[in-house]
Amino acid sequence: MRYLKIEKDRTYEFLEKLKKYGKLYAPVKISDKFYLRKEIEDVKEIAFDYQRTLLPLKKYFLPTCEKMFDIDIEKNEYRENLEKIEPFVIFGAHACEIVGLRILDGVYLNVYPDIYYARRRKAGIIIGLSCLPDEYCFCNLRRTDFVDIGFDLFFHELPDGYLIRVGSQRGHEIVDENIELFKSVEQKDIDAFREFEERRQKSFKYQGSFDNIRYILELTANDRLWDEESEKCLGCGNCTMTCPTCRCYDVQDIPRINLKSGERIRFWDSCQFRSHGLVAGGHNFRETKKDRFFNRYVCKNSYFYPLGTSYCVGCGNCTYFCPANIDFQKNLDKIRSNYEVIHG
Ligand code: SF4
Numbered sequence: 001m002r003y004l005k006i007e008k009d010r011t012y013e014f015l016e017k018l019k020k021y022g023k024l025y026a027p028v029k030i031s032d033k034f035y036l037r038k039e040i041e042d043v044k045e046i047a048f049d050y051q052r053t054l055l056p057l058k059k060y061f062l063p064t065c066e067k068m069f070d071i072d073i074e075k076n077e078y079r080e081n082l083e084k085i086e087p088f089v090i091f092g093a094h095a096c097e098i099v100g101l102r103i104l105d106g107v108y109l110n111v112y113p114d115i116y117y118a119r120r121r122k123a124g125i126i127i128g129l130s131c132l133p134d135e136y137c138f139c140n141l142r143r144t145d146f147v148d149i150g151f152d153l154f155f156h157e158l159p160d161g162y163l164i165r166v167g168s169q170r171g172h173e174i175v176d177e178n179i180e181l182f183k184s185v186e187q188k189d190i191d192a193f194r195e196f197e198e199r200r201q202k203s204f205k206y207q208g209s210f211d212n213i214r215y216i217l218e219l220t221a222n223d224r225l226w227d228e229e230s231e232k233c234l235g236c237g238n239c240t241m242t243c244p245t246c247r248c249y250d251v252q253d254i255p256r257i258n259l260k261s262g263e264r265i266r267f268w269d270s271c272q273f274r275s276h277g278l279v280a281g282g283h284n285f286r287e288t289k290k291d292r293f294f295n296r297y298v299c300k301n302s303y304f305y306p307l308g309t310s311y312c313v314g315c316g317n318c319t320y321f322c323p324a325n326i327d328f329q330k331n332l333d334k335i336r337s338n339y340e341v342i343h344g
């Protein structure tokens with residue numbers, strides 16, 4: 001891997017140059033509690049120390065709502081929505097989010113490639129940014145706190161700038177085209193990088209691993225915790241909308257008033273909605289709130305074989321944004337200790 005350094009006072013210059021590669025999106029602070037990733041005009045407004053944004057990275061590749069195709073009933077044809085996707089740059093993706101995107105790639109690219117997702121993925125440049133965990137983060141337990149693939153460039157904070165890892169051909173090109181902004185990495189930078197990584201590891205509230213949690217969950221469907229916690233759940237779906245790896249969508253055909261044409265749209269759906277498990281004939285595969293609640297825990301903890309991790313990357317978003325204060329990580333911990341009391 002190629003390593004470079006950029007000094008702090010040249011970082012904004014580089015961010016400005018990034019705009020020539022496409023629209024620049026990055027996190028900005030919008031209130032005491034919230035950050036939002038949005039298009040950047042003034043690079044000085046970028047927040048480098050954010051923890052999580054209102055919506056995760058997936059919104060750029062899997063929009064909340066999009067037209068899939070137009071239908072013409074008279075001509076008996078459909079036209080896919082293949083409007084040109086302009087190139088864009090995302091600055092400031094955290095490691096767990098990049099792993100999240102790779103999980104979405106596994107779903108949307110690998111077996112039956114989704115053209116809408118694939119075109120956006122091709123158009124997007126991903127620039128990662130190091131971070132320190134807050135009390136909600138448990139990406140260390142998921143082994144997603146450091147990423148070695150899935151980005152074009154990755155910025156690691158140093159006292160006087162950033163150590164940059166180059167992760168793709170496009171990353172090399174961007175660096176080479178702006179080479180006057182970068183320096184070689186010196187031993188003091190490597191020492192500072194190591195010190196930051198040690199500090200990061202020690203800052204996690206939880207230590208250990210969640211490697212066996214998926215097996216434990218499968219055995220605890222009747223645990224009373226699911227009754228108690230699902231009782232508090234409002235069924236709002238915030239946990240799934242803010243999750244970087246939740247990927248379910250619903251599809252609707254919208255006829256035009258002439259009934260001769262129409263369009264098919266898809267939009268984010270949530271397994272926490274009653275309608276999600278409802279099928280023709282009125283049968284519902286997840287009839288109760290408890291069914292839906294438990295399903296999310298099993299789904300997020302299932303093993304995503306291609307990456308050797310679970311579908312949960314440990315970002316803590318679902319807990320942070322839950323209006324009922326339901327703590328996803330704590331529930332997993334409780335269920336694990338319940339199991340250990342019974343069987344340990
Ligand atoms: S965010 Fe909280 S209250 Fe809303 S559906 Fe998820 S667990 Fe339930």
Ligand code: SF4
Pocket residue numbers: 239242243244245246300311312313314315316317318319328
């Ligand atoms: S389940 Fe919660 S902690 Fe895990 S990736 Fe989704 S939002 Fe993040």
